[in-house]
Amino acid sequence: MSKFTFPGKKKLIDSVTPIIRLNNFERSLDLVHDEIKIYVKRDDLTALGGGGNKTRKLEYHLHQAALTGATRIVTTGGLQSNHARLTAACCAHQNIPCTLILSNNVAIQDDEYQSNGNLLLDSLFGAEIIKALPGDNFGELTESVISQYEQAGEKVYFIPLGGSTAVGCMGYVDAAIEIAEQEREMDTTFTHIYVANGSSGTQAGLIAGFTLLSNPVYIKGYSVLFDKVVTQQNTKRLVTETLALQASASSVFSVNIDDSQLGKGYGLITKDMRDALECLARTEGLLLDPVYSGKAFAGLMHDLKAKKIARGANVLFVMTGGTPGLFAYSRYLQN
Ligand SMILES: *Cc1c(COP(=O)(O)O)cnc(C)c1O
Numbered sequence: 355m356s357k358f359t360f361p362g363k364k365k366l367i368d369s370v371t372p373i374i375r376l377n378n379f380e381r382s383l384d385l386v387h388d389e390i391k392i393y394v395k396r397d398d399l400t401a402l403g404g405g406g407n408k409t410r411k412l413e414y415h416l417h418q419a420a421l422t423g424a425t426r427i428v429t430t431g432g433l434q435s436n437h438a439r440l441t442a443a444c445c446a447h448q449n450i451p452c453t454l455i456l457s458n459n460v461a462i463q464d465d466e467y468q469s470n471g472n473l474l475l476d477s478l479f480g481a482e483i484i485k486a487l488p489g490d491n492f493g494e495l496t497e498s499v500i501s502q503y504e505q506a507g508e509k510v511y512f513i514p515l516g517g518s519t520a521v522g523c524m525g526y527v528d529a530a531i532e533i534a535e536q537e538r539e540m541d542t543t544f545t546h547i548y549v550a551n552g553s554s555g556t557q558a559g560l561i562a563g564f565t566l567l568s569n570p571v572y573i574k575g576y577s578v579l580f581d582k583v584v585t586q587q588n589t590k591r592l593v594t595e596t597l598a599l600q601a602s603a604s605s606v607f608s609v610n611i612d613d614s615q616l617g618k619g620y621g622l623i624t625k626d627m628r629d630a631l632e633c634l635a636r637t638e639g640l641l642l643d644p645v646y647s648g649k650a651f652a653g654l655m656h657d658l659k660a661k662k663i664a665r666g667a668n669v670l671f672v673m674t675g676g677t678p679g680l681f682a683y684s685r686y687l688q689n
Pocket of ligand 1: 675
């Protein structure tokens with residue numbers, strides 16, 4: 355399928371995720387006039403565990419875990435982490451025990467946030483859940499949990515935040531190759547890709563993938579976790595490491611980050627996010643999430659309304675999943 359060397363993966367995704375065009379949304383913003391077409395890549399439709407972008411990275415991580423003879427997966431995230439939920443689901447599918455160490459790093463205290471959404475699903479998938487207490491040093495807590503398992507004779511494979519390592523990024527190199535094949539089938543060339551950027555692996559994997567393919571598509575990431583400078587550094591480092599995994603020393607790639615949708619910070623709602631979420635739900639019947647894709651889609655809508663996207667553009671927005679998060683935010687998303 356490709357000329358690149360892959361570190362090998364567990365198959366957790368059965369088929370290519372669809373790309374569909376948003377005809378109603380285009381009409382609602384009168385984009386037809388400027389011959390701008392908007393498509394979405396449905397990476398929210400990966401089948402396991404409610405779906406989402408982390409499954410592509412987990413295909414690679416769980417393969418590495420098996421190679422090292424791991425008896426347990428440990429990962430970290432926020433209370434409403436989609437990555438934690440998908441790790442729990444994929445571990446259930448692979449029949450390997452899973453421990454989630456979750457930090458309460460978002461200043462939202464209501465019951466839904468504290469127990470519904472992703473957290474509800476984590477426990478249904480049978481994950482061991484350890485919640486950090488206020489004042490805990492998260493790094494030390496993680497190390498002590500891992501060393502306790504090791505002292506008990508377990509072999510732990512640790513997946514860092516969001517699964518964003520070069521190995522994890524290979525999942526989005528795969529996605530870039532998949533998108534390029536879909537472009538050929540659809541006889542379309544995407545000029546822009548819009549995506550949310552949290553731990554940066556998704557955007558970095560896409561950049562690495564399209565760089566390896568020598569495809570010059572413009573990729574814009576909306577940072578939802580760190581500011582522009584930090585996100586740019588993290589993304590650039592991951593692209594470089596991922597290219598190095600492919601024995602490619604290419605350093606000719608650009609990392610475009612926009613932090614205008616971050617609002618007051620990670621996991622905190624913004625009016626633009628809510629408007630974007632409602633707009634896509636009401637024009638297309640499609641669900642974004644409040645933490646990542648809702649903010650990125652708000653950025654796309656801003657660029658469209660400000661006429662920053664040239665006439666004739668074919669824009670691909672990557673739907674990255676996260677719908678369980680909607681239920682954690684019910685209080686903030688209802689009238
Ligand atoms: C994690 C996540 C992202 C961001 O992906 P990163 O690789 O962490 O940048 C985007 N959307 C959703 C729904 C996510 O859960």
